[in-house]
Amino acid sequence: MNPITLAIVDDHKLFRQGLRHILGRVGYHEVIIEAGSGPELLTALEAQQPDVVLLDLHLPDMDGRAISQVLREQYPAVRIIILSMNYAPEFILELMRLGVHAYLPKDIDQKTLGEAIAQVHMQGFYIDATTAQVMRQGLQEPASPRLARKKLPGSVAPLELTEREREVLTLICKGLSSQQIADLLFISYRTVEGHRKNLLDKTGMSNAVSLALFAVKHQLIEME
CATH class of the missing domain: 3.40.50.2300 (Response regulator)
Structure with a gap:
């Protein structure tokens, strides 16, 4: 290694x-x-x-x-x-x-x-609970002119996620790989990848980093 x-x-x-x-x-x-x-x-x-x-x-x-x-x-x-x-x-x-x-x-x-x-x-x-809370609070406030940036993509409309999708999303945000998620939830790797794709499609995100930011912003998960 x-x-x-x-x-x-x-x-x-x-x-x-x-x-x-x-x-x-x-x-x-x-x-x-x-x-x-x-x-x-x-x-x-x-x-x-x-x-x-x-x-x-x-x-x-x-x-x-x-x-x-x-x-x-x-x-x-x-x-x-x-x-x-x-x-x-x-x-x-x-x-x-x-x-x-x-x-x-x-x-x-x-x-x-x-x-x-x-x-x-x-x-x-890597996003820990403290960072997630700070990000959530900050994303709910309008940015100052000096720090104004292009908004993160994705719809802000309420999302309809299945219980399994929420489980997979939480584990993605904790940094687990698809294989680790599959092993933890006793489902196949292909099934996890399917849920990952559905989550990206539903949120309009392009990767795990933007998906985690979106999840924190819209309080889709609970960071322990």
């Missing part, structure tokens, strides 16, 4: 060193890039790309939002996890809409960080 390769981007060297030490204890990770700024990260990416970038939101020269935009355009296969002390809803919503794969507080515990990295690497997103 290959390790999950990581880049740590933060302007505080002590934080980078501490995070590297922690990651060596909570999972099978390999830090291949440390950078103190956006330009430093982008230069390093020309030589090698990690699986996941752990990115501070507030950086000198180029902030996390600008870096995320560049990464999504130039390195779409690289997953992005924002680590920030700023947990304001408008920042979470803006970054998720830009295409980051998770937004976590810097005081997250070691175990949860390891789980988030693994889930982002395998499934493409």
Whole structure:
């Protein structure tokens, strides 16, 4: 099994060193890039790309939002996890809409960080109960002009989901793969894929990340 390769981007060297030490204890990770700024990260990416970038939101020269935009355009296969002390809803919503794969507080515990990295690497997103609540509250409020963005697609009309579709949707939002869902619910892989397709069709979403955002926004699931 290959390790999950990581880049740590933060302007505080002590934080980078501490995070590297922690990651060596909570999972099978390999830090291949440390950078103190956006330009430093982008230069390093020309030589090698990690699986996941752990990115501070507030950086000198180029902030996390600008870096995320560049990464999504130039390195779409690289997953992005924002680590920030700023947990304001408008920042979470803006970054998720830009295409980051998770937004976590810097005081997250070691175990949860390891789980988030693994889930982002395998499934493409991580949303915990706190983030879901913040997102739900923020999505119900009109965006400020400064942070205005194109609205997420999909109908806001009440959806008619079967009990099984809701079960599958909840497990998708928890990051489980189709095979894991099939094993848990004692149904076939093909049946899960059918439910997944129906959920995408009903919501107008295109992938699991946008489906999870839609589910949180419209309170289709209960995040424990």
